[in-house]
Amino acid sequence: xxTAIERLKIRLAVSVELSGxxxxxxEVIRGFxxxxxxxxxxxxxxxxxxxxxxERAIIFGHCLEEExxxxxxxxxxxxxxxxxxxxxxxxxxxxxxGDEPIWKTFAFVHVGEVDAxxxxxILSQELPPGALKDCLSNVVSxxxxxxxxxxxxxxxxxxxxxxxxxxxxxxRVRRLWERWLRTGKRLIDNLANISLSIVYYVxxxxxxxxxxxxxxxxFVTYDNNKMKHL
Amino acid sequence: xxxxxxxxxxHDASACLVVDGRVIAAAAEERFTRQKHDSNFPTYAVxxxxxxxxxxxxxxxxxxxxxxxxxxxxRVLCSSMAAFPDSRREFVESxxxxxxxxxxxVNTISARLDLAPEKITYLGHHYSHAVxxxxxxxxxxxxxxxxxxxxxxxxxxLYTGKWQDGKPKVDRLLEVSFPNSxxxxxxAVTAYLGFSPNDSECSTxxxxxxxxxxxxxxxxxxxxxxxxxxxxxxxxxxNFTKFFRGPVTDRFLEEFGPxxxxxxxxxFDCFGTPEGVVSKDAQRLADVAAxxxxxxxxxxxxxxxxxxxxxxxxxxxxxGGVSLNCVSNYRVLTDSPFESVYIPPxxxxxGTSVGTALYYDAAEAGGTPGRAPYSxxxxxxxxxxxxxxxVDFIKPEHFVPYLKQGxxxxxxxxxxxxxxxxxxxxxxxVADRLMAGQIVGxxxxxxxxxxxxxxxxxxxxxxxxxxxxxxxxxHVKERASLRPxxxxxxxxxxxxxxxxxxxxxxxxxxxxxxxxxxxxARPKLLGALHIDGTSRPQVVYEKDNPxxxxxxxxxxxxFGIAALLNTSFNPSGYPMVTTPVEAMVMFARTDMDAxxxxxxVIWKDVEHS
Ligand SMILES: [Fe+2]
Ligand SMILES: [Fe+2]
Ligand SMILES: [Fe+2]
Numbered sequence: 001x002x003t004a005i006e007r008l009k010i011r012l013a014v015s016v017e018l019s020g021x022x023x024x025x026x027e028v029i030r031g032f033x034x035x036x037x038x039x040x041x042x043x044x045x046x047x048x049x050x051x052x053x054x055e056r057a058i059i060f061g062h063c064l065e066e067e068x069x070x071x072x073x074x075x076x077x078x079x080x081x082x083x084x085x086x087x088x089x090x091x092x093x094x095x096x097x098g099d100e101p102i103w104k105t106f107a108f109v110h111v112g113e114v115d116a117x118x119x120x121x122i123l124s125q126e127l128p129p130g131a132l133k134d135c136l137s138n139v140v141s142x143x144x145x146x147x148x149x150x151x152x153x154x155x156x157x158x159x160x161x162x163x164x165x166x167x168x169x170x171x172r173v174r175r176l177w178e179r180w181l182r183t184g185k186r187l188i189d190n191l192a193n194i195s196l197s198i199v200y201y202v203x204x205x206x207x208x209x210x211x212x213x214x215x216x217x218x219f220v221t222y223d224n225n226k227m228k229h230l
Numbered sequence: 231x232x233x234x235x236x237x238x239x240x241h242d243a244s245a246c247l248v249v250d251g252r253v254i255a256a257a258a259e260e261r262f263t264r265q266k267h268d269s270n271f272p273t274y275a276v277x278x279x280x281x282x283x284x285x286x287x288x289x290x291x292x293x294x295x296x297x298x299x300x301x302x303x304x305r306v307l308c309s310s311m312a313a314f315p316d317s318r319r320e321f322v323e324s325x326x327x328x329x330x331x332x333x334x335x336v337n338t339i340s341a342r343l344d345l346a347p348e349k350i351t352y353l354g355h356h357y358s359h360a361v362x363x364x365x366x367x368x369x370x371x372x373x374x375x376x377x378x379x380x381x382x383x384x385x386x387x388l389y390t391g392k393w394q395d396g397k398p399k400v401d402r403l404l405e406v407s408f409p410n411s412x413x414x415x416x417x418a419v420t421a422y423l424g425f426s427p428n429d430s431e432c433s434t435x436x437x438x439x440x441x442x443x444x445x446x447x448x449x450x451x452x453x454x455x456x457x458x459x460x461x462x463x464x465x466x467x468x469n470f471t472k473f474f475r476g477p478v479t480d481r482f483l484e485e486f487g488p489x490x491x492x493x494x495x496x497x498f499d500c501f502g503t504p505e506g507v508v509s510k511d512a513q514r515l516a517d518v519a520a521x522x523x524x525x526x527x528x529x530x531x532x533x534x535x536x537x538x539x540x541x542x543x544x545x546x547x548x549x550g551g552v553s554l555n556c557v558s559n560y561r562v563l564t565d566s567p568f569e570s571v572y573i574p575p576x577x578x579x580x581g582t583s584v585g586t587a588l589y590y591d592a593a594e595a596g597g598t599p600g601r602a603p604y605s606x607x608x609x610x611x612x613x614x615x616x617x618x619x620x621v622d623f624i625k626p627e628h629f630v631p632y633l634k635q636g637x638x639x640x641x642x643x644x645x646x647x648x649x650x651x652x653x654x655x656x657x658x659x660v661a662d663r664l665m666a667g668q669i670v671g672x673x674x675x676x677x678x679x680x681x682x683x684x685x686x687x688x689x690x691x692x693x694x695x696x697x698x699x700x701x702x703x704x705h706v707k708e709r710a711s712l713r714p715x716x717x718x719x720x721x722x723x724x725x726x727x728x729x730x731x732x733x734x735x736x737x738x739x740x741x742x743x744x745x746x747x748x749x750x751a752r753p754k755l756l757g758a759l760h761i762d763g764t765s766r767p768q769v770v771y772e773k774d775n776p777x778x779x780x781x782x783x784x785x786x787x788x789f790g791i792a793a794l795l796n797t798s799f800n801p802s803g804y805p806m807v808t809t810p811v812e813a814m815v816m817f818a819r820t821d822m823d824a825x826x827x828x829x830x831v832i833w834k835d836v837e838h839s
Contacts, residue, residue: 041264047811057623064815067801068632074803084426084492087803091270092263189326196322200314204321208314215312215471218462220383220405224354227590228298230336230347
């Protein structure tokens with residue numbers, strides 16, 4: 001059911017939002033690149049808390065693959081982007097507080113892998129031939145492997161099946177909540193766009209002369225040579 | 231006294247902890263988040279600094295921020311209003327960022343550090359740069375020049391600094407106000423040339439060496455010299471207040487020709503063997519770069535003249551983003567009225583956290599000019615065990631699909647390692663590898679402050695082999711052939727390789743100047759020279775970095791000159807590596823041959839059946 005909805009959403013996005021719009025496609029690719037790079041960062045962080053070199057070596061391989069995915073998206077970007085690629089920066093945040101067991105981080109990563117696999121697979125099927133389709137088709141086979149790899153890692157780290165199930169449920173709720181928050185933010189953003197545009201036309205008409213005079217001054221004259229406090 | 235310097239919000243967020251006048255730790259946030267020039271609040275850099283001193287934020291006496299948010303907000307507001315009615319998008323986007331976040335930066339610091347607001351001080355941005363430039367210099371008194379893109383309102387600023395009654399006193403002489411910005415002009419031209427602004431200005435500087443400055447007169451009219459060395463930027467050529475319309479205006483395009491798409495090939499090679507023919511159009515772009523570079527140098531020299539007139543000192547402290555331009559820096563060293571030039575190891579925004587923290591401490595508790603200088607090695611200490619434990623479990627054959635383009639892995643590849651007890655033996659072994667033409671990643675001790683790799687997070691090769699340097703560019707660094715490399719040289723060989731005055735040798739210890747090289751030494755340095763025979767040297771003194779000095783010396787015994795081509799240890803698009811695991815991922819995916827991690831060498835070997 002979820003897959004059907006996801007497919008419908010992606011199909012709609014491909015035919016309406018992305019079709020014939022390389023700039024939009026390049027933004028989507030930037031998002032994918034950022035997600036991959038963010039994934040690597042969480043893996044590096046998770047790895048620091050693991051002692052067993054065998055497990056560390058598995059995560060090392062995983063880091064390497066995700067980093068190569070990020071690179072693959074940068075390459076794909078070049079087929080669509082009008083401007084040189086600049087990565088999107090997130091404020092990096094640890095997924096769990098320091099005292100939570102490390103396997104929980106991998107539960108989060110696992111859910112990310114499941115979702116990425118699904119989204120990338122559908123998208124690669126729905127997209128017309130092109131660099132992004134090729135890139136996604138390559139990446140998706142790795143992502144499928146990562147779903148199993150992260151599940152195995154959860155077991156290696158001592159998580160029981162029922163603990164994994166309950167954590168995965170919790171992660172799903174958290175991700176849903178985050179998605180709602182993003183939707184809410186977009187809504188507020190749109191409202192801000194409208195109200196600030198009104199402010200701009202009202203005050204801009206009154207203030208642009210003063211602003212131009214201020215810019216023409218050439219030198220900074222206010223007292224700027226001291227330590228300041230709020 | 232424990233003072234935390236904090237810089238964030240525009241680019242290169244960083245933190246620095248000073249305890250009783252000494253820098254305990256300093257690092258850019260990008261080294262922890264792996265996002266180049268990360269501008270977010272430096273959560274992890276702060277965490278690292280506090281951990282290094284074994285304290286919590288509650289133990290801090292003071293935090294200090296490198297910007298006056300209110301002054302900067304007024305500039306952003308004015309600049310978008312001034313372009314009315316063509317700047318609605320700029321206004322809306324800036325106001326969202328400012329009203330939502332940036333205006334409350336000081337409150338954010340207070341909340342994130344759980345520190346009372348009265349324990350947080352902030353300085354105007356150029357004042358922060360001025361104290362940054364002065365504090366590490368060791369000078370009793372100095373003139374101070376700051377040139378960057380834009381801070382609060384200022385774009386360039388002239389200051390003086392001196393120690394008075396055991397306290398530093400830094401006073402403003404003059405600040406040139408937005409939109410008259412040399413840094414913004416240079417970034418706009420960088421974008422026009424198809425490079426990434428606020429990141430790849432070094433590519434513009436590198437391209438300039440391939441051009442002739444035939445547009446210099448035009449550029450001189452655009453960046454006019456005024457009043458005895460000051461300047462004014464003709465805004466008809468740039469979109470500083472309407473940045474969503476692209477970096478330059480149609481008028482600029484009429485004068486200089488169409489902009490370059492980043493996808494277009496620029497077949498310049500600093501070793502003089504370009505792949506492909508240099509078209510007329512590519513040459514035009516190089517000429518635009520050369521003209522911009524030349525006029526930038528002239529205007530910076532103008533500012534030096536003006537400054538010297540107002541503050542006639544023999545010493546100059548120079549900081550701000552434009553002081554990363556090592557070609558113009560050398561002109562400052564040779565053609566300005568100043569005799570000694572100090573440029574901090576991290577002269578951009580990232581380094582302001584260091585300068586402001588040192589300044590606050592000395593201004594409150596007192597200090598001496600001799601106590602303030604600091605080393606650039608203030609970053610995270612390397613734990614080699616982290617990597618060593620991993621090596622036996624790594625299966626290189628699994629990495630084949632993920633290798634960088636053009637990198638090959640022979641069948642039966644294995645990773646091996648050896649940890650050396652004897653340092654001499656270690657450096658001899660690494661020197662032998664370098665002599666044999668291997669590409670060696672070198673990670674030792676604490677990471678560097680600022681954008682230059684100074685031997686602790688570096689990739690090294692022998693400096694005479696241009697083929698090897700090309701391999702390094704293509705299969706390790708993934709960088710354009712027009713960008714030259716730099717070299718490190720042990721102090722004893724500085725004057726046999728660098729055509730500079732003996733007095734200038736010590737000023738070259740952090741790769742701040744592009745200097746001419748001694749002609750007879752050039753055959754030994756070919757891979758590390760630009761097309762014009764210059765390079766950006768790091769003169770290494772034993773007391774500054776004993777481990778790296780020992781490696782250079784061991785190599786010198788075999789090669790004849792104690793010099794190595796040195797480039798930063800970072801995968802393309804990422805900041806320099808911080809942990810050995812990050813280094814090993816790059817090692818695995820690229821054409822690097824060996825990895826030196828403190829006393830351990832890891833290398834790629836082929837197992838023959
Ligand atoms: Fe991935
Ligand atoms: Fe994955
Ligand atoms: Fe700055």
